[in-house]
Amino acid sequence: MNIIITKNYQELSKKAANIFLNQLALKPDSVFGLATGSTPLGMYAEIIKRFKNHTYDFSRVKTFNLDEYYGLKKNNPQSYYYFMQENFFKQVNFKDKNINFLNGMASNPQKECADYEAKIKRNPIDLQILGIGANGHIGFNEPGSKLNSKSRLIDLDKKTIEDNSKFFSSKGEVPTRALTIGIGTILSAKKILLLASGKNKAEAVRGMVEKQSSAKCPASFLQKHNDVIVIADQEATSMLKKKYKSQNNFEDIIYNENNISIKRH
Numbered sequence: 001m002n003i004i005i006t007k008n009y010q011e012l013s014k015k016a017a018n019i020f021l022n023q024l025a026l027k028p029d030s031v032f033g034l035a036t037g038s039t040p041l042g043m044y045a046e047i048i049k050r051f052k053n054h055t056y057d058f059s060r061v062k063t064f065n066l067d068e069y070y071g072l073k074k075n076n077p078q079s080y081y082y083f084m085q086e087n088f089f090k091q092v093n094f095k096d097k098n099i100n101f102l103n104g105m106a107s108n109p110q111k112e113c114a115d116y117e118a119k120i121k122r123n124p125i126d127l128q129i130l131g132i133g134a135n136g137h138i139g140f141n142e143p144g145s146k147l148n149s150k151s152r153l154i155d156l157d158k159k160t161i162e163d164n165s166k167f168f169s170s171k172g173e174v175p176t177r178a179l180t181i182g183i184g185t186i187l188s189a190k191k192i193l194l195l196a197s198g199k200n201k202a203e204a205v206r207g208m209v210e211k212q213s214s215a216k217c218p219a220s221f222l223q224k225h226n227d228v229i230v231i232a233d234q235e236a237t238s239m240l241k242k243k244y245k246s247q248n249n250f251e252d253i254i255y256n257e258n259n260i261s262i263k264r265h
């Protein structure tokens, strides 16, 4: 794992946008795995800002989102589909047909998940964006999720319901189930970028990076992948015991705001 520790959330978002746009520059028809939640919002905002000032083209990009609440329609403002439309998709030039989402209203969730899994297999994810739950979840792979798990319907953890209630007017409104891609699906991505910000993520970040990988902290299974970048701010890394020197060996490409130059070491 490459750990990049940033001063604050703003710096985290800029660095994440660099990596995202580098991937786009390298491969204009990249497949991105995308995440919702408050953490990637700054990265999306930064990408949108740069899209407005420069010539980026997302028309050949394909996206697969990680998860969706079960029982919410796409047009429900609390759905993850709606979140992505408002905070990212509508604001750059994605093509609708290239956007893939688990359908939270699927009458046969098992088939929905199997179809999604098969589609990801046909379109392998080049860069998977992840947040991390305070309980160590990635996507909605709650504690107890297995290393080789695939897309499925899952009961949400109490902690997740509590944490996500910040987006709802009351805790009782938070759906109790969701569709999520699995840990195995996430690990099949070529490259993974996980973002973590704030004190309430410090324990999960420690479990992910320094503890033995186990289902207690699903993010710890990322230790098994050979191309993971974690960008986390000082608060989120405040419980790490070892010293981390940012390794820049992933920075094959040096991003520059005005043009993209490719520098190989």
Ligand code: PGA
Residues within 6 Å of the ligand: 036, 037, 038, 039, 040, 130, 131, 132, 133, 134, 137, 138, 139
């Ligand atoms: P957050 O959620 O970005 O809203 O903190 C992260 C997650 O649950 O994966």
